[in-house]
Amino acid sequence: MQIDLTHRRAIVTGSTAGIGLAIATGLAAAGAQVVVTGRTQARVDDALAAIRKQVPKAIVTGIAGDLGTRKGADLLIAQVPDTDILINNLGIFEPKAFFDIPDEDWERFFEVNVMSGVRLSRHYAQGMAKRGWGRIQFISSESGVQIPAEMVHYGTTKTAQLAVSRGLAETLAGTGVTVNAVLPGPTRSEGVGDFFAKIATEQGVSQEQVERDFIASHRPSSLIKRLATTDEVANLCVYLASEQASATTGAAVRVDGGVVRSIA
Template identity: 65%
Template sequence: MFIDLSDKTAIVTGATGGIGLAIAKGLARAGATVVITGRDQERLDAALARLRDAAPARKFRGVLADVATAAGCKQLIAAQPQADILINNLGIYAVRDFFEIDDDQWEEMFQVNVLSGIRLSRHYAQGMRERGWGRIQFISSESALNIPAEMVHYGVSKAALQGVSRGLAKVLAGTGVTVNSILPGPTRTEGVATFLASMAEARGVSTTEMEALFIKENRPSSLLQRFADPDEIANLCVYAASPQASATTGAALRVEGGIVESIA
């Protein structure tokens, strides 16, 4: 299958590292002009350099904006008024005891993980609808289906994304604009690597051993039996953004290694 996005412009939020950067790289290699966002200029510049190394013939642009806020979303929209592909990847997670998650932490989780994507989709979907083509993705998580006891607020925010995605797909029915949520499982990003390293140090094991222990203890139903690489998540996202995925909309697309105990 040859995916050609050479006439498309894609926005990927939270793309200075991890899954977002991998998605941006994959879209660029398929020919898209890629716009990424970040809150820190140094990290944004470093991400752009990595993208140019990975796909030197492609066009990239960075927008310095905190799209977890309404003001940051307005900054991005002003800098890039239209797009053909929107990947709502920005997200945070935090391990917290449920009884210690206060209102401010719940609010922050929803502002970053849910409302950022809603605000941007509300704007960019209108242009896509007018042009009769578009792709919107919300990066959810297997935690939306298997709410983790150690971070209930995170799981709930990711479940909300699936609701938004399905609802928006209905709003855009028959317009040529597809909307899907993507459900990764445990993925070996920079942030996760740091998290695992701290756990490994506390337990006196290597990071590699800690990865295996994490899967065994926290995701025992995994069929993959390992952490995914960000590029493995990006591969599905690139396909879902392609013309070939024109009949896939309103779906929760799982790339979680078989963790979810369901055949549906």
């Protein structure tokens, strides 16, 4: 199967590192014109350089702004009024005991993880529907299905993304626009890597050991018994953005290494 996204424009939010950067790179390699987004210009510039190094012929541009706010969303929309592919990847996570999570954290997580995708989808989906083609993805998590006790606020926002994704897919039925949620499992992204590295330093062990212990203790149902790579997640996202995935919509597609113990 040859995925060709030539002449398609894609926006990937939160794409200066981790899963978002891998998705942006994969889409660029498939020929899409990719818009990278991040909070600072320096991070955006570094991401553009990384993509161009891996994909020399990449057509990529970048926009710096806080998409976890209405102002940031308006800034992006003003500079890029239309797109064919929208990957709502922006997200934050933070292990914290339920009784220690204040209202402010709940509100911040909802704004960044949920409302960023709602605002952008509300705008871009209408243009996609008028043109008769489009791809929207919400990068959710297996934590949206199996809420982790160590970060209930995060899991709750990931469940909300599943609801928004399915509801938008229903709204766009018959338009040629597909909407799907992608559910990664534990993935070796920049944020997760930094978190495990900090624990490794505190415990005086290797990061690899910390990762193995995490899988064994917190995600024992994993069938691959390791963290996924960002490229493994991105491969699924690139496929779902393609013409070949035209019959897949309204779905919650897992790339979780089998962590969720379900046959459906």
